[in-house]
Amino acid sequence: MSSRAPAHHPAAPAGGGGAAGEALGCSRGGLTTRIHIATEGRYRPLSLVITPGQRADCTQFEPVMDKIRVLRRGPGRPRRTPDSVGADKAYSNRKIRTYLRRPGIRHVIPEKKDHKAARLRRGSRGGRAPGFDKNRYKDRNTVERAVGKLKQFRAVATRYDRRGYVYLGTVTAAALLIWLRC
Template sequence: MAEPARRPGGGGAPGERLGRSRGGFTAKLHLSADGRCRPLSLIVMAGQRADCTRFEPVLEKIRVPRPARGRPRKKPVSLAAGKAYGSGPRRQYLRRRGIRHSIPEKTDSQAARQRKGSRGGRPPGFDEDLYKKPNAVERVVNRLKQSRAVATRYDKRGYVYLGTATAAALINWLRT
């Protein structure tokens, strides 16, 4: 039987969600969290991939069940994110979905906008009060990594690791 094709530039087979880095094979856990530090959606990707490429898929996976009858909520009321997610396409995506956001502008984007003068447009809106809680995701990752299997990634396949991380997320939800 033929061995599955490897990705260009190294990394494991496509189902493993492993990427090559200086330290060896790695994986990233991309997630969204609510204000109470509970994970809402999880995605596992190869470690060398850029974080901003998983922004839209993570937001698309959000499903918050309603206490009464009805379909689950699919979009957050507001969003706080880091500078890495401050590009134009990400902001357009959030505007299109009607999600209020607070993302600081990158210094190089700010300089380019100011260089253009009046043609550069207005600076994007930034709500400092909303941005004060962006570390909720980091706190969720720290809680998930209290599970040894999530922290060290013993699982070879990406879907198995996602299942392990989901189990740790469920435990996190039950504790809060």
């Protein structure tokens, strides 16, 4: 018997090995994968990231936003910042609001009840409530519809792929087909 540790394989993914390195996470239903996605108004994906199923949505906000690249009609670098962002309460925290405020991106993110209660408890030191436009928030379902379009592809919905990078390629191919069909 040898007590030698296994050597690092050069082709292994950069996130470490095991289920977490392959974007697999435990949940009640078994092993799951989560697709974090940014879309434009016509339900087409702009950027996506896959993570294990138990990973929180708000932790992947910045990586998804950093991957956005929209080509310009004429010459020039691709555009990296959207005009506005709509998100649900899972993305309601100070870090994300600061991230959006820095480049001047308008956002519609509802405030969580416990955040609102804490702000009101602090009185004038709690600051003012973040702006919220109910009419613009109605357009937030574009993400849900884009995920629905992605899940129409059987390989995306069931994840037959064993490796995380192969599944990311499958989801990317499905996103490209969505763009080509429009």
